[in-house]
Amino acid sequence: MNKRLRRGLSAVAIGVTAAVALAACASGGSSSGGSSDDISKALKDGGTLTYWSWTPSAKDQVAAFEKAYPKVKVKLVNAGTGADQYTKLQNTIKAGSGAPDVAQVEYYALPQFALSDSLLDLSSYGFGDLKDKFATSTWNSVDMDGKIYGLPQDSGPMALFYNKKVFDEYGIAVPKTWDEYVAAAKKLHEADPDAYIAADSGDAGFTTSMIAQAGGTPFTTKGDEVTINLEDAGTKKWTKTWDQLVEQGLLSKTVGWSDDWYKQLGNGQIATLITGAWMPGNLEASVADASGDWRVAPMPTYDGGTAQTANNGGSAEAVMKQSKNPALAAGFLKWLNSSKESTGIFMKSGGFPSTTADLESSAFLDEKPEYFGGQQINKVLVDASKSSDNDFTYLPYQVYANSVYADTVGQSYENGTSLESGLAAWQKALAKYGKDQGFTLSSK
Numbered sequence: 064m065n066k067r068l069r070r071g072l073s074a075v076a077i078g079v080t081a082a083v084a085l086a087a088c089a090s091g092g093s094s095s096g097g098s099s100d101d102i103s104k105a106l107k108d109g110g111t112l113t114y115w116s117w118t119p120s121a122k123d124q125v126a127a128f129e130k131a132y133p134k135v136k137v138k139l140v141n142a143g144t145g146a147d148q149y150t151k152l153q154n155t156i157k158a159g160s161g162a163p164d165v166a167q168v169e170y171y172a173l174p175q176f177a178l179s180d181s182l183l184d185l186s187s188y189g190f191g192d193l194k195d196k197f198a199t200s201t202w203n204s205v206d207m208d209g210k211i212y213g214l215p216q217d218s219g220p221m222a223l224f225y226n227k228k229v230f231d232e233y234g235i236a237v238p239k240t241w242d243e244y245v246a247a248a249k250k251l252h253e254a255d256p257d258a259y260i261a262a263d264s265g266d267a268g269f270t271t272s273m274i275a276q277a278g279g280t281p282f283t284t285k286g287d288e289v290t291i292n293l294e295d296a297g298t299k300k301w302t303k304t305w306d307q308l309v310e311q312g313l314l315s316k317t318v319g320w321s322d323d324w325y326k327q328l329g330n331g332q333i334a335t336l337i338t339g340a341w342m343p344g345n346l347e348a349s350v351a352d353a354s355g356d357w358r359v360a361p362m363p364t365y366d367g368g369t370a371q372t373a374n375n376g377g378s379a380e381a382v383m384k385q386s387k388n389p390a391l392a393a394g395f396l397k398w399l400n401s402s403k404e405s406t407g408i409f410m411k412s413g414g415f416p417s418t419t420a421d422l423e424s425s426a427f428l429d430e431k432p433e434y435f436g437g438q439q440i441n442k443v444l445v446d447a448s449k450s451s452d453n454d455f456t457y458l459p460y461q462v463y464a465n466s467v468y469a470d471t472v473g474q475s476y477e478n479g480t481s482l483e484s485g486l487a488a489w490q491k492a493l494a495k496y497g498k499d500q501g502f503t504l505s506s507k
Contacts, residue, residue, distance in 0.1 A: 096187055097187050097188050097389060097390045097393065098187060098188060098189070099188055099189035101188070101390040102188055102189075102390050102391075102393055102394040102397065103394075104390070105388065105390035105391035105393075105394050106132050106134075106135065106391065106394045107134070108134065108391075109132070109133075109134025109135050109136075109391075110134075110135060110136075110388050110391050111135075111136045111137075111138065112135065112136070112137045112138065112163075112164040112165065112386075112388065112391060112392055112395055113137075113138045113140060113163040113164050113165075114137050114138065114139050114140065114163055114164065114165045114166075114395070115140050115141075115142045115148060115152070115163040115165070115166040115167060116139065116140075116141070116166070116167040116380070117141050117142075117143070117144045117145075117148065117167065118167060118216070118378070118409070118412070118414070119412045119413070120408050120409045120411070120412035120414060121139055121141075122139060123408045123412070124399060124405050124408050124409065125137045125139050127404055127405065127408060128395060128398055128399065128405070131398070131404070132394075132398075135391065135395070137395065140163065142163075145169060145172075146462060146465075146466065148166070148167070149168075149172055149462055152166060152176075152181075152383075155385070156179065156181050156385075159385075160385065161385075162181075162383040162384075162385040162386075163383060163386075164382065164383060164386040164387075164388065164389075164391075164392040164395075165380055165381070165382055165383070165386075165392050165395060165396050165399075166380065166381055166383055167216065167378050167379075167380055168213065168378060168379055168380070168381050169376070169377065169378045169379075170201070170204040170205075170374070170377050170378065170379060170457075171268065171271075171457050171461045171462075171465070172461060172462050173204065173205065173212060173213065173379055173381065174207065174284075174456075174457055174458075174459050174461065175459055175460055175461060175462050176212075176381070177207055177210075177212045178459045180384070181383060181384055182212045182213065182381045182382065182383065182384060183212075183381070183382040183383065183384050183386065183389055183392075183393075184210040184211060184212065185211045185212070185213070185214075185382060185393055185396075186209070186210060186211050188390070188393045188397075190211045190214065190393075190397070191211060193214065193397070193401055194206070195419070196401055196418055196419060196420070197214075197215050197417050197418060197419065198215070198218055198417050198418075198419060198422065198448055199452060200218065200220075200374055200448070200451050200452050201215035201217075201218045201374075201377065201379075201417040202215060203452075204377070204379065205379045205381075212379075212381055213379035213380055213381035213382070213396070214379060214380060214396055214397070214399075214400035214401060215377070215378075215379050215400065215417035215418075216377070216378045216379055216380055216399075216400055216409070216414075216417065217341060217377050217378060217409070217414050217415050217416060217417055218339075218340065218374060218377050218415055218416070218417040218448060218451075219338075219339025219340055219341055219374050219375045219376035219377040219415065220339065220340050220372050220373075220374055220375075220415075220444060220447035220448040220450075220451040221272060221276070221337060221338060221339055221340075221362050221372045221373055221374070221375045221447065221451070222337075222338075222340060222359050222360065222361060222362055222372065222443055222444055222447045223237070223238070223335060223336075223337055223359070223360045223361065223362050223363060224335060224336040224337075224338065224342055224346070224357060224358075224359055225237060225334060225335045225336075225357070225358055225359075225360060226328075226331055226333075226334045226335070226353065226356050226357055227356060227357065227358045227436065228331065228353075228355075228356040229251070229258070229331045229334045229356075230334065232331075233250060233251055233254050233255070234250075235247045235250060235251060235334075237358075237360045238363050239361075239363060239364070239367045240363050240364060240365065240366065240367040241304045241363050241364070241365055242304075243363065243367075244260065244304075244363045245304065245307050245308060245313075247260055248260035248261075248308055248313040248314075249311070249313060251334060252312075252313050257332055258331060258332050258333075258334060259313065259314055259315035259332065259333055259334065260308070260313060260314070260334055260335055261308075261314055261315065261333060261334070261335050261336065261337065262314065262315035262316070262317045262318075262319060262324060262327070262333045263308075263309075263314045263315075263476065264314075264315075264316045264317070264318050264319070264473070264476050264477075265468065265469060265472055265473035265475070265476035265477070266319065266468075267464065267465040267468035267472075268375060268376065268465065269337075269338075269375065270468070270472060271455070271457070272373045272374065272375040273301045273305070273337075273373070274297055274298050274301050274455070275297075275373035275374075275453045275455035276301075276362065276364075276371060276372055276373040276453070277297040277298070277300040277301040277365065278296065278297035278300065278453065279295050279296070279297025279298040279300070279301065279455065280292075280295060280297065280454050280455055280456070281293045281295055281297075281298055282455075282456055282457060282458045282461075283456065284456065284458070284459050287501070287502050287503055288502070288503045288505065289458065289459065289497050289502045289503070289504055289505070290504075290505040290506070291458075291490050291493055291494055291497075291504065291505075291506050292490075292506065293486040293487070293489060293490045294483075294486070294487075294490075298486065300365060302481070302482045302483055302486070304365075305482060306481050306482055306483075309475065309476060309479060309480070309481075309482060310479055310480065310481065312479060314476075315327065315332065315333055316476070316477075317333070325349045325350055328346070328350045328353065329350045329351075329352045329353045330352075330353075331353075331356075337362060338375055338376075339374065339375035339376040339377065339415070340415040340444040340447065340448070341376060341377075341413070341414065341415045343359075343413065343432065343434070343435070343440060344412070344413025344414075345413075346434065347413075347432070347434045348413075354433065354434045355433065355434065355435075355436050356436075357434065357435055357436075358435055358436060358438055358440075359435065359438065359440040359443045359444065360443065361443060361446070361447065362447065369450075370446070370447075370450040371450050371453075372447045372450050372451045373451055373453060373455070374451050377417070379400075380396050380399055380400055381396075382396055400417075400418075401418065403420070406418050406421050407421075410427070415444065422445050422448060423445075427441050427445075428441050428442050428445060429441075458493065458497075459502070460493075460496065460497065460500065463496055464489075464493050464496075467489070467492050467493075467496075468489060470488075470492075471485050471486075471488040471489035471492055472485035472486055472488070472489050473485070474488070490506060494506050
């Protein structure tokens with residue numbers, strides 16, 4: 064994903080009552096009853112579609128599609144990023160009209176829209192045959208109980224982006240374990256009180272990704288039964304490490320994606336980023352002065368042994384149930400996220416692919432960006448994509464969960480106190496909201 068476009072974390076709550084969720088689960092979300100032949104006919108006959116997306120490549124992708132299928136016209140709308148779009152999308156769902164035919168939806172938000180029975184199950188159109196085209200972790204994000212609610216657009220396997228110039232200046236070795244990472248944070252900040260190993264003022268998506276890497280599974284859903292356990296072994300493994308950084312003031316509180324954040328990434332005050340594989344284009348575009356300084360390494364692990372990472376960010380495209388021409392919408396979506404022409408356009412704009420053919424392409428793997436000192440960074444990032452599978456699942460109301468993160472866990476960051484208290488407050492708020500929505504909640 065690109066820049067601050069990767070996730071929407073502003074305050075937004077998309078209500079999903081248990082009654083609606085149960086109806087969706089019982090039917091698995093209804094498919095249109097269409098077929099792959101219907102897609103071919105729809106593309107031949109033509110028509111008009113509306114597509115909501117904020118990805119920078121969308122304009123060029125739509126132009127290429129319309130050239131390939133001149134009888135189809137696609138109206139591209141940027142309805143906002145992440146949560147801003149989701150608010151507008153939910154308004155159209157409540158109104159029963161006004162939704163686009165195809166919409167970009169981040170992986171963390173997809174279950175919420177699926178459970179509200181707002182997305183078309185694409186199974187009958189033969190989308191199940193596309194499974195092998197995509198990395199396992201991203202495919203699992205759109206395949207829910209055998210129902211296919213979209214196609215992956217990109218992926219965000221996490222890696223350690225670090226400023227080699229800063230590391231060399233202070234004699235810091237690239238950390239392979241989290242203990243080494245904490246030691247590096249102390250060494251750097253002691254040498255230069257204005258420098259920090261990383262900036263983290265509290266981010267829900269980062270937290271859930273870090274918990275996932277540690278093996279945590281704090282959220283489970285079965286029908287209308289939701290279990291929340293933000294004290295499980297994986298969560299505690301992460302907080303045991305991260306508490307050291309928070310409580311000792313070893314993290315910059317500069318807000319991510321702000322002008323100051325970019326500036327500090329450029330001048331060395333923020334020395335690392337632990338983030339998704341979509342980050343290189345952002346650094347090149349917004350931190351140009353640091354060209355040649357940055358490198359990419361595998362994400363540290365707890366034992367320094369087997370590689371293990373997690374996904375951070377990433378989106379799918381889905382067909383909305385309100386579409387009046389679902390076969391044509393499905394055809395556009397299939398071309399958009401699985402055709403070589405479209406994924407090539409996406410990659411040129413800095414997107415990190417989810418398609419296995421692109422991930423395995425020698426041209427992609429052999430790229431040596433000057434910004435990263437000629438390092439073949441895609442080899443590191445693709446390797447990360449192979450070690451990002453885990454059992455982590457999102458809540459059926461994760462959009463709401465992320466919106467109240469700042470008021471709960473965010474306070475631990477603000478006060479420099481243990482994350483456990485913030486996570487306990489988050490769990491309490493999430494349990495209450497779930498009950499209010501009609502879910503049966505179990506907190507461990």
